[in-house]
């Protein structure tokens with residue numbers, strides 16, 4: 001059974017179809033990258049996976065739980081790092097992590113040991129008893145990472161894991177995520193950062209217009225004898241641009257589509273117009 005399963009998920013906000021027939025699965029042992037441009041439906045999908053919204057239709061399961069019917073059980077078992085989530089301003093990291101431990105029915109000794117381990121790993125020991133309101137964004141992000149992994153969940157849902165972290169800590173977190181997934185856990189990472197996805201994910205799914213437009217295994221590309229990437233494989237950025245542009249083109253009026261195609265054929269654009277979609 002897949003650790004994370006999304007079948008035909010649809011969700012609209014009024015007349016906006018945010019997610020429109022999303023399908024994918026994440027198995028244990030996978031570090032799955034969920035990539036897509038702004039407004040593609042990533043956050044809405046994560047909200048459905050964490051029980052924050054009820055799907056209009058479709059079926060969603062995390063570790064066998066239905067997040068809509070069993071939101072508390074889902075949040076107890078799964079690790080969740082929400083987009084721009086921050087710990088309560090009126091608590092210290094120690095108080096917050098102890099609170100999270102008690103909500104998850106963890107033994108106090110176990111929680112104390114886990115707090116020490118995360119303090120070491122992310123280097124916020126000196127700040128354990130400082131109110132969150134007096135911590136930097138990066139230090140708060142470290143606390144949020146610690147709470148997501150406190151109970152060693154078998155499935156973790158993470159939105160932009162490296163936001164606000166300095167390069168050294170980013171590297172440590174990347175290595176941790178790779179090792180965590182390899183330890184037979186399912187790690188789902190939503191990110192805009194194609195380079196990060198390419199460097200750590202075993203598989204990526206590219207989302208546009210509320211649906212999965214392509215999935216690609218990355219682990220296979222480094223299976224060569226000397227570990228080099230497969231020379232025949234398109235770089236992930238190219239795949240992303242192709243899929244996102246195709247999805248966007250489907251929504252354009254036919255007059256605009258003809259104009260863009262005409263420009264492409266005339267070859268009068270020095271810059272690849274698809275790059276506009278990524279801001280690169």
Ligand SMILES: Nc1ncnc2c1ncn2[C@@H]1O[C@H](COP(=O)(O)OP(=O)(O)OP(=O)(O)O)[C@@H](O)[C@H]1O
Nearest residue numbers: 013016017018036037038039040041042043044045
């Ligand atoms: N609460 C809401 N009310 C109305 N429309 C919403 C709401 N939340 C999201 N939307 C719309 O749903 C669509 C998908 O949004 P969503 O936040 O899921 O995308 P996303 O892929 O996470 O985007 P980003 O990368 O910018 O965070 C967008 O068109 C967005 O404007």
